[in-house]
Amino acid sequence: MNLNLKATDQNTYDAIVIGSGISGGWAAKELTEKGLKTLVLEKGRNVRHVQDYPTMHMNAYDFPNRDVLPLAERKDYEKQMRTGYTIKEHSKHWWVKDTEHPYSEVKRFDWIRGYHVGGRSLLWGRQSYRWSDLDFEANKKEGVAVDWPIRYSDIQDWYSYVEGFAGINGRKEGLEQLPDGNFLPPMDLNCVEQHVRERVAEKFNDRILTIGRSANLTVNHKGRGKCQFRNRCMRGCPYGGYFSSNASTLPAAEATGNMTLRPFSNVTELIYDKDTKKASGVRVQDTETREIIDFHAKIVFVCASCIPSTQILMQSANDIWEGGLGSSSGELGHNIMDHHFRLGARGRYDGFNDMYYKGRRPNGIYVPRFQNLTGRPDTKKKYLRGYGYQGGASRSNWRRFVRELSVGQPIKELAQEPGPWTMGMTGFGECLPYHENKMMLNREVTDIYGQPTITFDAEWKENEWEMRKDMTVQAAEILEAAGFKDVNTYDAKSFPGLGIHEMGTARMGRNPKTSVLNGWNQVWDAKNVFVTDGACMTSAACVNPSLTYMALTARAADYAVKELNKQNL
Amino acid sequence: MDRRKAIKTSGFLLGGAAFSAISIAQLASCQSSAATEALSWTPSFLSTDHAQVLSRVADILIPETDTPGALSAGVPEFIDQWIKGNLDESTQQQIKAGFSGFLDQCTSAMGKSFLDCSPEEQLSFLQQAEKAAMDSEEPSILMNMKEQVYETYFTSKVGMEALGYEPIPGEYVACMPLSEVTDFSGMR
Structure with missing residues (x-):
């Protein structure tokens, strides 16, 4: 074998982060601030804060x-347009062209994403909510899928930490199911929202209305x-x-002098060393030159977002596991989740x-x-888990x-x-993890770079459909109780993926036989590989997930560096 | 300009009956935009007749007053381009048929072509057609024109400025007396 030792040396870092979105940005910040020379690989083009926001x-x-x-x-954007709001003249440059990055659907799946530095951290809805033990304990209590390997107490301080840096606005409400931050x-x-808040407090003993908690300063x-x-x-x-990698975490990482950011770097696989049972680095396809380059590091953070992160694992160590790194569990690519939504009620307020x-x-x-709150039998429903409402009141123009x-x-x-005045409320419901809801590697259909693509096979099931019946009814009840007129329920249909909260395809767990990652987001089969984006989620909760990715990433980075220092990785 | 004052002195608060009277007076005194006037722009999709219909309807919906109207905002020519660049062929054909149907309907109701009607007759026909369209489930080219004219005007520079559009509000005031509001451009 010919070894180009100089090239290896030049391409060697302490850590590699794949992806520069919400999770990758946090990994970059934490690892560089802890002194690690870190290479951040981004599949798409560079986006500099402010200079590269053309609209x-x-x-x-x-x-x-x-x-x-x-x-x-x-x-060019047939599938990316399915949201109705993503592909406008002001925003089209942030999203992939379906003609360049195709995917296939056994059942309809809306995979909405963009490849550039910052990823969807530039584009997200910014709603930021903590999970609670109602969420972390649910799988175990109900015998659904597998138990989360962590509880709220494991992540609580990390929520505080990431909120402190990101800047999350919100009002403390003292709720057990939605911890204050x-x-x-x-x-x-x-005025009208405040009126509804007061009426809800008066007429219901199970619910409140509060202002959204968002990552806007x-x-x-x-x-x-x-x-x-x-x-x-x-x-x-x-x-x-607002919080984005470009405005927040990447400048912080840059300021340490420890970050090398490499755009146009499509990671095709992790380089797995079967002797050490670790990844020695990553293989990158330069999307401009099409050159294949290997980079090496002691640890790798896979933060390419739920689907691409799992795709990278699937394409790695195929000589040992046909299904890829992490597939020994039989769960890699399975249990895909999203939130189901686009239904609720609207009404007019005269006043x-x-x-x-x-x-x-x-x-x-x-x-x-x-719904289904701990210690509240009066909130028990026919379905498991629950939902929250987002919305607002405005005057028509x-x-x-x-x-x-x-x-x-x-x-x-x-x-x-x-x-x-009118007000609308949209429910966002939890989807259960189902083994048969999955993504598969498709080597027949390739993307613009000649790489394999993804086929989705996922659907809502009975629990989601049952929950959806309640989601319209309760929204209407709230508006009616608050004195709204012409209250109408609506259901604009929701398909998996449309919530842009893909989760679960490389889940955390307590057992390598039933999960891909352990309680520190380490791949069971390669302990120096950490997956901290949506792929790691063991269940979906009903709240927006990004804040939890931030907290899990910061927690995993802290652990990784401690383990490195103990020479355990 | 003190926008609130302008609204109050424009007289529209007097009640619904006054509206039509004002508009008819404005139209009658506005012969420069009458039907026989040639187009000041060249249609890229619509026929000249249909483009003249669109221009007249846009002018009647949002006339020039002491503030610019739909014609100053370039509304008809934008809509013509819009149809060409944004609608598929079958929808484009429906629109052509819609304009022809509109002209036929006017001829049978008024005894002459819409373009030969006086401004008062045009307004009267449009009001009848609007009522009929809103009572019907059928698609209506007039309703399409209303939607497009309002949308195009109120997203144009003059339209947004007329509503006091502030690109950078700088703050959120959650509850504010209407009398102190200056930006009515809407929440979109």
């Missing part, structure tokens, strides 16, 4: 097609500017007003006509889970004139009065 200051009329993607370009000042509820924080209430987060924020608001708040209301008799009316003047 951040554009108004609707500044876009040639008023922010709608022209017909001719839509064929280390919050920046909350955003305010508007309500005060200047750690060198980043506070939110200016433009509600243009998805374009990238010139003030750094507060002399009140309005100023600013476009990038946050809404939250009704925390109020000029769009209402389309549905009214308006020909001959002085529209310009009428539009200077807001229309009636």
Whole structure:
């Protein structure tokens, strides 16, 4: 064998992080701050904070097609457009083209993602909620799938730590099922939302309405500017007003001098050493030159997001395990989860006509889970787990004139009065982990780089369908109890993936025979490989998951460095 | 300009009956935008007749007053381009058929082409057609035009400025007396 020792030396780091999104950014920050020379590999292009947010200051009329993607370009984004909100002129550059990065579906699965430095941390909904033991204990108590190897007490301090850096606004409510955090000042509820909060407190003993907890800064924080209430987060924020890798963790990692960030680096596999039972590094395809390059490190953090991280494992150590690294459990690629949503209720509120608001708040209301609570038999339901509601109240604008008799009316003047108050609530429900809901490697269909692609086979099952019946009913009850008129329920249909909360394909557990990762996010079959993104989740809870990825990543990085120092890795 | 004051003095608070009267007066005094006027732009999708219909309807829906209207905001030419660049062929054909049907409907109701009607007759026909469209489940080109004209106008620079659009609010005031509000551009 010919060894190019110099090249190996040049390509050797203390740590490698695959991916630069929410989890990868945190891994980069923590590992570099602890002194590790760290290579951060990103499949897509570089995105520099502020300089590379081309649409951040554009108004609707500044876009040639008023922010709608022209017909001719839509064929490139057939699946990415399924959300209805991701592919606009202001945001299309953040998402993959389905024509370049295809995937296959046995059953409909909406896989919405972008490849660039920062990943979906630039694009996320920013809702940030802690899990509780109601979530961590659920699998065990109900005999579903496998038990989480951790409990709230294992992660509580890490939540505080990541919240302190990221900047999460929120209001403390003292709920057991939705623990309070280390919050920046909350955003305010508007008049009608405040009214609903008060009515809910009066009329229900199982639920509350609070302001959403979001990763938008309500005060200047750690060198980043506070939110200016433009509600243009998805374009990238010139003030750094919300948490993204680009605005937050990557600059922190950069400041240590220990980070090497390498865009256009598509990791095709982990290089597994069967003698040491560890990964010695990663194999990268440079997507610009198509050159194959190996990089080496003592530890590897796989943070490419749920599906790609699992794909990388599946493509690794195939000479030992046909299904890839971590497949010895029989669970790699299985148990895929997402939140089911897009249903709830809407209504009109007659009142507060002399009140309005100023600013476009990038946050809404939250009704925390109020079903199947611990020690509350009165909250027991026919289904397992539960859901929360997100939504908000607003006054309608000029769009209402389309549905009214308006020909001959002085529209310009009428539009200077807001229309009636309306409020909508959308349920976000927990999905159970099912072994048969899975992703598979597809070597027949390849992407633009000639790499294998993914086939999905997943669906909601009886527990989700049963829960969904309740999700519309309870939303309507809340609005009716608060005095809303014309309350309508709706169900706009939800398919796995559409929540963009993919989870579970390399789950944590207590037993290598039934899980891919241990309680420290280490791959059982390669202890120096850590997977800390959505792939690691053993169940889904009903709250938005990103804050938990941050906390798990920081916790795993801390553990990894301690183990390294003890020479255990 | 003190926007609140402008609203109050414009008279629209007097009640619904006043609206039509104001609009008709405005239309009657606005011969420059009458039907016979040639288009100031070249359609890229619509026929000249259909483009003139769209222009007249846009002008009637959002006329020029002391603030710019749909024509100053370039609404009809934007919609013409929009149809060409954003709608599939079958929808485009439906739109063509819709405009032809609209012209036929006007001819049978008013005894002459929409483009030959006086501004008062055009308004009167549009109001009848709007009522009929809203009572019906059938697709209506007038409803499409309303939607497109409002959408295009209120997302245009002049339209958004007319509503006091502030790109950078800088703060969120959750509950504010309506009398102190300056930005009515909506929450989108």
